[in-house]
Amino acid sequence: MSLLSKICNCECSLTNAFLWTALAVGIIKVTRSALSFFTIILESYILPGVNFAKYGANKGNWAVITGASDGIGKEYAFQLAKKGFNIVLVSRTQSKLEIVAKEIETKFKKETKIIAFDASTDAPENYELLSKSLQGLPVTILINNVGQSHSIPVSFLDTTDEEMSQIITLNNIVTLKVTKVVAPIIESTIGDKKKVHGLILTMGSFAGLVPTPYLGVYSGSKAFLQNWSASLAGELKSKNIDVELVISYLVASAMSKIKRSSFTIPNPKQFVSATLKNVGRRVGAQERFATITPYPSHALMHWGIESFIGVYSKIVNKINLDMHKSIRIRALKRAARLEAEKKQL
């Protein structure tokens, strides 16, 4: 065989190997995406909900919920009471907590406890009060729900030091310190009851999933929770405590300032119902350990971004930047209009 034909043969087999490898990689990628898509459909619409007997429902056990006086937290309180837990309601406004407690006691015939403090102060007394109030209670569930975002989208350099500190304190420091108080209580409650698990859910956000210009501090604080929560999940797994970060796109609430729900924006009741139905599963967060994106349309969005664009891609960053710049302009216009109306009165 001539040297030329030997080179030709060698090039052909290299090209063939390259094409076969590319095809195999493509098939693996498409199969993975298709499988995770079908898992989302299965978990969202077909599988039955998780049975909360696993967490000691209807056995006199308690769930502790932060930010429980409004929005998503209030709904966690109602739905966990309905599932058979007594509820510790932690939040800032005593009067709002009293109304929630009364509704739980009359509607679901469950016991409640109220703990009111301004968590943004990060005062040691807050955690002492929490610890004292929980003494002797068989707690099996903690919902780390309290959180704060920017009042309106704002560039990082224009974010006030006060807003920056409040977001980091409430979303991160408070979440960590509350967990330090409550997790050991859960551990001792489940103790040697081998069949009962503990549960710690922490509210994440799409802003933590994808970098979000003009909500930079909030975005960073929620991304922090992703790694912290998944690390904790690893540490507490052998102790039968399930730890999960809950990722959500917009939900109609005081924080989002959205009143009407839609296909992509559930109300708190729909959101919490989807979350509790699938605790322990991943729904839209197929690629992440100890993480759930529970609401069906949010799950599809998470899957789409992750599979086709990439959470850290330039394009997602740009879309987010443009969207939040435009929300800021509209929010400023609205504030100016309200100010003008106030002056006319």
Ligand SMILES: NC(=O)c1ccc[n+]([C@@H]2O[C@H](COP(=O)([O-])OP(=O)(O)OC[C@H]3O[C@@H](n4cnc5c(N)ncnc54)[C@H](OP(=O)(O)O)[C@@H]3O)[C@@H](O)[C@H]2O)c1
């Ligand atoms: N809504 C969304 O679109 C969305 C999307 C993704 C993730 N999330 C996350 O979901 C969680 C709940 O959000 P949400 O929309 O339900 O909020 P929300 O309706 O504004 O409710 C916030 C709750 O936190 C309490 N709270 C706020 N500041 C506090 C403070 N300094 N000390 C103690 N309690 C305080 C509030 O108490 P008061 O009643 O006293 O105000 C209220 O109970 C947050 O972690 C948020 O980041 C929300």
